Amino acid sequence: MTEQPAERHQAGAISAILGGLRRAPRRVRRGSRDVVENAVSQLFDAAVRQSQAETSSGEYRLDDLARLAGTTTRNIRVYRDRGLLHPPLRVGRIALFNDTHLTRLRLITSMLDRGYNISHVHEMLSAWEQGKDLGDVLGLENAIAGTWAAEKPQSMPLAEAAKLIDDEKAFDRMVGLNLIRVDGDTATVMRPKLLEAFREIREYGVTADKLIDIHVAVLPLVDQISTILVQAGAEQVQDIIKPGASLPDDTEVAELITMLVRFRTQAVATVAATLATSIESTIEGLVSHMLADFIEQAAEPEEG
Known part of the structure; x- marks a missing residue:
């Protein structure tokens, strides 16, 4: 079968990484886990960048645009009606959207996922269009491009990290849980998004x-969910990369990495949606119970 241009391009994006790993001395490959972990991280970052590049070129119909952006056609129509999204190009009766x-x-x-309402989003996008820098506030670069790692560690002076936590006992607990690493006068926040929350x-x-x-109680449960999901992907990997066997060619490895990147994206989206629904239901039940108790207590004096 003839190799497609996209497949050749994708293989080329990670060939250098795989080549470096293949050329590494055997003692390095076997004895240094850091070398392997670094190569794996680079592979997935390359796959994510390539995936973004492939999905960000050309013209899209409404259904394609919704799929690539991870939203619905109904939402897109709402955003257009509210002035958040510019009108598409009309070719006859077909509406075409671009990058x-x-x-x-x-x-x-x-921005909506971060809790802003549509009015706030409109104001901020208008400010962005006028040249104001929203990147530091909203992390827009990651929203557009994305990376493999959900969170990148952030290093800062130890005193700044301590001030950020503003609780000596809590800071020590976070160090013990590896949420923060301390090296001399430098602190590395391993989970910036968690600490911001x-x-x-x-x-x-x-x-x-x-x-x-709460974090300590929830983490093992999240790890259980992760294990269940990753096991499904691992079964596919084991059919392609077998222990003791040589690596497949670059194109096949590239396809495998891309499959796992997309698996990660869809798994996170599915679990997030399920968790959000569960939390919403639980919150509604809690508030309903509280209001029912309040109404019942307020009605007791009248009955007396």
């Missing part, structure tokens, strides 16, 4: 210790 629409749609989705929730009076307790 600008796709990028903007990804930004809209990212902690900071926001603490503004409502929830203590850092309570949030850490």
